[in-house]
Amino acid sequence: MKPTNTTDPEFFHKVVDCQYACPAHTPVPWYIRLIAQQEYTEAYLVNWQSNVFPGILGRTCDRPCEPACRRGRVEDAPVAICRLKRVAADFKEDVKHRLPGAGPANGKKVALVGGGPASLTVARGLAPLGYELHLFDDRNGAGGFMRSEIPSFRLPQAVLDEEVGYVLNMGIHTHFNTFIDSMSDLLAQDYDAVFVGCGAPRGRDLPDLPGRKEAAANIHVGLDWLASVAFEHSSRIGKKVIVLGGGNTAMDCCRTSRRLGGMDVKVIVRSPFADMKASDWEKEDAVNEGIPIIDNHVPKEFVLKKGKLAGMNFEKVEAVYKDDGGRELVPTGEKPVFFPCDDVLIAIGQENAFPWIEKETGIRFTGWGTPLLNDDVTMQSTRKEVFFGGDAAFGPKNIITAVAHGHLAAVSIDLYCQGGDLTARPGPQVNLVSQKMGIHEWSYASALVEDKREAVPLVELEKALSDRALEVELGFDADAAFVQAERCLNCDVQTVFTGANCIECDACTDICPTSCISFVRNAEEQDLRQRLVVPATNTAQGLYVSDTLETGKVMVKDEDVCLHCGLCAERCPTAAWDMQMFLYNTATASLDLMEIT
DSSP: OOOOOTTSHHHHHHHSHHHHHSTTOOOHHHHHHHHHTTOHHHHHHHHHHHHSOHHHHHHHOOOTHHHHOGGGGTSSSOOOHHHHHHHHHHHOOOOGGGSOOOOSOOSOEEEEESOSHHHHHHHHHHGGGTOEEEEEOSSSSSOTHHHHTSOTTTSOHHHHHHHHHHHHTTTOEEETTOOOOOHHHHHTSSOSEEEEOOOOOEEOOOTTSTTTTTTGGGEEEHHHHHHHHHTTSOOOOOSEEEEEOOSHHHHHHHHHHHHTTOSEEEEEOSSOGGGOSSOHHHHHHHHHTTOOEEOSEEEEEEEEETTEEEEEEEEEEEEEEOTTSOEEEEEOOOOOEEEEOSEEEEOSOEEOOOTTSOGGGTOOBOTTSOBOBSOTTTOBBSSTTEEEOTHHHHSSOOHHHHHHHHHHHHHHHHHHHTTOOTTSOOOOEEEEEEOBSSSSOBSSOOOOOOOOOOOOOBOOHHHHHTOTTSOSBOOOOHHHHHHHHTTOOOTTEEEEEOGGGOOOOOHHHHHOTTOOEEEEEOOOHHHHHHTSSSOOOOTTSOEEEOOOOTTSEEEEEETTTOOOOOHHHHHOTTOOEEEEEEEEEOOOSSOOHHHHO
């Protein structure tokens, strides 16, 4: 193998597994260390730079960072990354004076369609650059699905209003209760660019299922129903409720039903429990609130008695998995299963809906109803001044993905409006700094603590179910936050090797707790991975390979299992190893991270 090019920022970026897995590439270990130091405001601002909504995401994020967490490789549970993000938001001081405002006008004007996280992120990026920004939303406030579909017992309105307000207060012109029904009309106005971040607003239905039309009064599309509850148009539900679907929307529907009077609430899903799209913690929360999840049941018909919905019939199936990874739901041949109910909530997915974008605009769409974009980086549509992001771009995802799209689109819009090349994008802000303070002293806590992950404390169940607006999770207190933050392995503190200093004494291999360092003869990667002290089986993570040393061997480190404990650097008699803090901050349209922290 060729020597590893450690000057390529993506090599060490990939080693920081949590940050690499985050769509917005939030520097997770950095803000967790700040929390351990009780520097909550600074931790919040580090988050705000990349993910825009730390308090919101600290409660609602899908947490792609946590399955990637290196702590999960040495014990069962990863670091509580998401809930530590909430700690920074809960304990921060007032940050308004530390956030940027609108910059001097640059003469460019941009329309933002939809007030969700993608549009707000675009606004956050462009406002300091002097763009005149006009945000349109058919609701009476910004936030998009964060406001209308996430129940307040998960996301308090005060938290939502605060963080949305940070963006709107940057001089954004808001046009609420305004429905955009024609892209042609919007383009006819004097906007230099248009960003579409209106989400995937259409909830899927079961229009062809027998009894659907006849029982329509008691059958509700989950997305619409949640919005109706959020805006206080609906305040009750039947005693017996069936929720169809296995995603997070279904979990929100069933838990909201319990708070609106549903005594017998069931989630019934086609797939096996393990295959459900809902996050594991969302399923756990529903089950803990006394809501059974019945899997492997396919809806067959709505049953009416005396003209009113009485229940549903289901066909029982089993999942058969194929060699190619596909899955088929095969009927078991048993009799249909009947479940009585007063109301049904259909939460089986979301769809994009763009009836307001006329063909003559030149904006083309895929067969799935999503816009045809030049690529997934520029976010530019087939009409050069129109950009998409969030669920509106590629279909339903999550908040943090919408934020990432917003950052990309903001850079593109700025380049486009300034006549630049959309593919010539700014690189990340990167730094690599030694942490050595003495022979065995580092400027960060390198010891591997043995504390286990603890669950976030909850409000008493009876109290939680009696108040729809009461937040269920209490969050970590300062003491618990410190313990949980100390579980972080500081994966952004890189083990950097200088071959010219190495005398091949094997001290580092002797002391390494995971045997991730080897000195071997070089070979092709597949062969080399098998000849290490411990074979490196995870090919998704790279090997750190040195130049050829004096003995003709190379140093090879398996980055997949390194704990960043620093023992190799402490033991090395020639300082061939050093622990160096790696900063990787993804480029945004504006706001240098160091300026706000």
